[in-house]
Amino acid sequence: MSRICSVARTLDIVGERWSLLVLREIFLGVRRFEPIREATGAPRAVLTDRLRSLVAAGIVGQRDYREPGSRVRQEYRLTDAGRELQPVLTALMQWGDRHLAGPEGPPLELRHAGCGAHVRATLACEHGHLLPDNGSELHAVQRYGDRAT
Amino acid sequence: MSRICSVARTLDIVGERWSLLVLREIFLGVRRFEPIREATGAPRAVLTDRLRSLVAAGIVGQRDYREPGSRVRQEYRLTDAGRELQPVLTALMQWGDRHLAGPEGPPLELRHAGCGAHVRATLACEHGHLLPDNGSELHAVQRYGDRAT
């Protein structure tokens, strides 16, 4: 009896050690193999593999580029689906900032391009109410999803 | 040169295959070993190990319980830090609902306990502006964090 769940399905795609770190770099504008490898620390073989599966999953796309004086190579960009993982990364970062940051404070800050204010991942309902981060005002409704194994 | 990042630090703790699924179950109120194992499908040895590291990380706490006619056993509950991972789970679930759900729609719905409206993980700035999920209005400011390796 294993539960059908969108969390599980999403983790099948981005739930390994390096996938989300790779996405973080691409979000930050790092698009090429070597720089991504340096920033994440992933071994080459693993990075090759992860980029391939992110492309296969439609989260990342490839595009040719040519640095003057070099041959054509590939760079990696987020697709629309990939960009929609931003709230996941933001929520992870926010938790780490709060619970794991050193005394120097968070290494990276996210600001609203429009007004410059600090951006947070929040839970909000469709009537516009803001919920506490700890999920205390949350009510989960199971619609279906216990699967005979 | 590996980047210092709260995403990476958070993933060191909850970034393995089963950790977030275990947390999802505990969020849903499943608190005991056997039911968690059935719902997630994790092998026993792995589940034992994950629960231990979640406890060690201060995300999950243990508490005695005693079912009538049984000896004392342990159940697992979220700590405050653990509950604050709710936005991460919600964001993962939301992405899966949008990109991986079957024709039946999402298996689980989250509602605001107060008003019953659907709850979403969103990006919002401290001035109260709601940002698009795809991070398009986001500006990342690196404060420090390139670490010589």
Next chain:
DNA sequence: GCATCTGAGTTCGGAAGTTGAACCTAGTGG
């Protein structure tokens, strides 16, 4: 033409993690 550089990727053998199945254990009820 030939050697060399570079970014991207492959190959390799050893280390680490994951798996399902079988076994262990301490109370409890019959």
Next chain:
DNA sequence: CCACTAGGTTCAACTTCCGAACTCAGATGC
């Protein structure tokens, strides 16, 4: 005192991960 149960532990096979060394192809210097 025997069987049952929830929660682990152990085990051997298997898979994945790792870092280091190697390959590949096109660009450039000589």
